[in-house]
Amino acid sequence: MQSENSLLGVYGPRDLTLARGEGSYVWDAEGRRYLDCVSGVAVNALGHGHPAVTAAIVEQAGKFLHASNLYILPTQRDLAARLADLSGFPSVFFGNSGTEANEGAFKFARKYFSASARPDRFEIISFSDSFHGRTYAALTATGQPKMWEGFGPLPHGFLTVAANDVAALKRAVGPNTAAILYEPVQAEGGVVNMEPATAEALRALQAQGVLLIADEIQTGLWRTGTFLGSEALGLKPDLVTLAKPLGGGLPLGAILLSEKIAGALKAGDHGSTFGGNPVACAAGLAVLGVLSDPAFQKDYHDRIALLRGGLEELLARANKRGAAAGVEVGALRGRGFLIGFQYKGKASAENQGDGVPALQKRLRDAGVLAHRAGADVLRLLPPLTFSRAEIAELLAALDKALA
Numbered sequence: 001m002q003s004e005n006s007l008l009g010v011y012g013p014r015d016l017t018l019a020r021g022e023g024s025y026v027w028d029a030e031g032r033r034y035l036d037c038v039s040g041v042a043v044n045a046l047g048h049g050h051p052a053v054t055a056a057i058v059e060q061a062g063k064f065l066h067a068s069n070l071y072i073l074p075t076q077r078d079l080a081a082r083l084a085d086l087s088g089f090p091s092v093f094f095g096n097s098g099t100e101a102n103e104g105a106f107k108f109a110r111k112y113f114s115a116s117a118r119p120d121r122f123e124i125i126s127f128s129d130s131f132h133g134r135t136y137a138a139l140t141a142t143g144q145p146k147m148w149e150g151f152g153p154l155p156h157g158f159l160t161v162a163a164n165d166v167a168a169l170k171r172a173v174g175p176n177t178a179a180i181l182y183e184p185v186q187a188e189g190g191v192v193n194m195e196p197a198t199a200e201a202l203r204a205l206q207a208q209g210v211l212l213i214a215d216e217i218q219t220g221l222w223r224t225g226t227f228l229g230s231e232a233l234g235l236k237p238d239l240v241t242l243a244k245p246l247g248g249g250l251p252l253g254a255i256l257l258s259e260k261i262a263g264a265l266k267a268g269d270h271g272s273t274f275g276g277n278p279v280a281c282a283a284g285l286a287v288l289g290v291l292s293d294p295a296f297q298k299d300y301h302d303r304i305a306l307l308r309g310g311l312e313e314l315l316a317r318a319n320k321r322g323a324a325a326g327v328e329v330g331a332l333r334g335r336g337f338l339i340g341f342q343y344k345g346k347a348s349a350e351n352q353g354d355g356v357p358a359l360q361k362r363l364r365d366a367g368v369l370a371h372r373a374g375a376d377v378l379r380l381l382p383p384l385t386f387s388r389a390e391i392a393e394l395l396a397a398l399d400k401a402l403a
């Protein structure tokens with residue numbers, strides 16, 4: 001095996017070499033098969049090697065890979081139209097990643113106020129335990145101080161308030177507030193659902209003129225059941241950021257802009273060399289084509305009910321069993337195929353308890369890849385194409401791993 005030593009160690013130690021993937025499965029270098037419930041951290045909405053995505057990539061690659069945003073690029077134009085159609089937002093800007101989409105959204109929110117002769121409204125409010133990316137402004141908006149350590153000074157004009165604390169949110173909003181940035185379900189932070197009271201407060205603040213920016217990078221594109229996670233909360237944000245599954249596994253991010261925000265931006269205000277790459281946009285069209293199909297949607301919603309129903313039962317049983325053994329198994333979190341539950345193993349004199357990493361290891365030994373969120377939440381992100389047989393396979397493996 002070749003050494004991994006030339007790679008910067010920011011991802012921590014890794015001990016699984018992946019060789020290939022097909023549908024909901026991946027194979028390691030030794031030929032062992034795993035049910036992939038990580039999906040490239042919510043990227044592979046159609047699993048691995050979906051023929052529609054592969055065909056779209058091959059077709060566009062045969063025309064040109066890149067040509068620049070100086071020209072009309074048909075797959076980019078068509079993907080923007082499709083996103084506008086699906087979302088009801090009239091305007092789309094393409095970048096390459098989630099963090100870049102958030103950076104752009106902050107710029108657009110500030111530009112809107114400066115163009116409205118209110119440049120004093122520049123502050124972006126976000127929530128504790130959120131995750132918005134690793135570039136400077138997105139990092140500063142990320143409500144996890146441990147991620148800021150050693151990187152200061154951070155950009156000015158960002159404020160974090162406790163998630164789901166309506167009183168704190170209302171106190172934080174002031175004459176300098178431009179926008180509130182939220183995730184409908186905090187994904188990296190531990191699969192924490194936004195409470196209805198928080199959504200209600202956001203709607204009221206928006207009615208007073210504060211912009212809402214929805215970070216739908218992990219929740220969007222039907223991961224949580226609806227096209228945007230905001231829909232289930234009754235929120236209609238002014239700006240939406242998308243990335244992860246949008247490019248079918250190729251790097252692609254997008255910002256959806258309401259009419260009033262789009263109206264504040266003119267030629268030259270923003271840009272990106274690779275943003276809206278024609279091949280990534282071709283893949284994105286294929287992804288949206290599959291996911292928006294009404295027959296797919298009906299079946300997907302049935303499978304969401306099947307998987308979440310099965311998990312609820314399984315977790316309730318594991319919770320009862322665990323209570324006697326000093327193991328804590330929490331209730332089901334998230335929405336749709338964004339799934340999480342708290343897991344705290346039994347602590348002993350020697351260790352803090354076999355927490356999520358031990359559960360992940362038992363699942364991996366049983367042939368299932370799962371991810372962690374927050375400190376003690378096991379996160380499952382199956383592809384949206386996850387079949388009924390794969391649901392049964394996951395439930396059986398999880399039952400065993402929790403026993």
Ligand SMILES: Cc1ncc(COP(=O)(O)O)c(C=O)c1O
Pocket residue numbers: 041097098099100131132133134183187188215216217218219243244
């Ligand atoms: C909600 C959310 N926002 C932003 C990001 C950053 O996206 P990227 O890693 O593509 O920059 C992520 C990535 O995990 C995310 O989950």
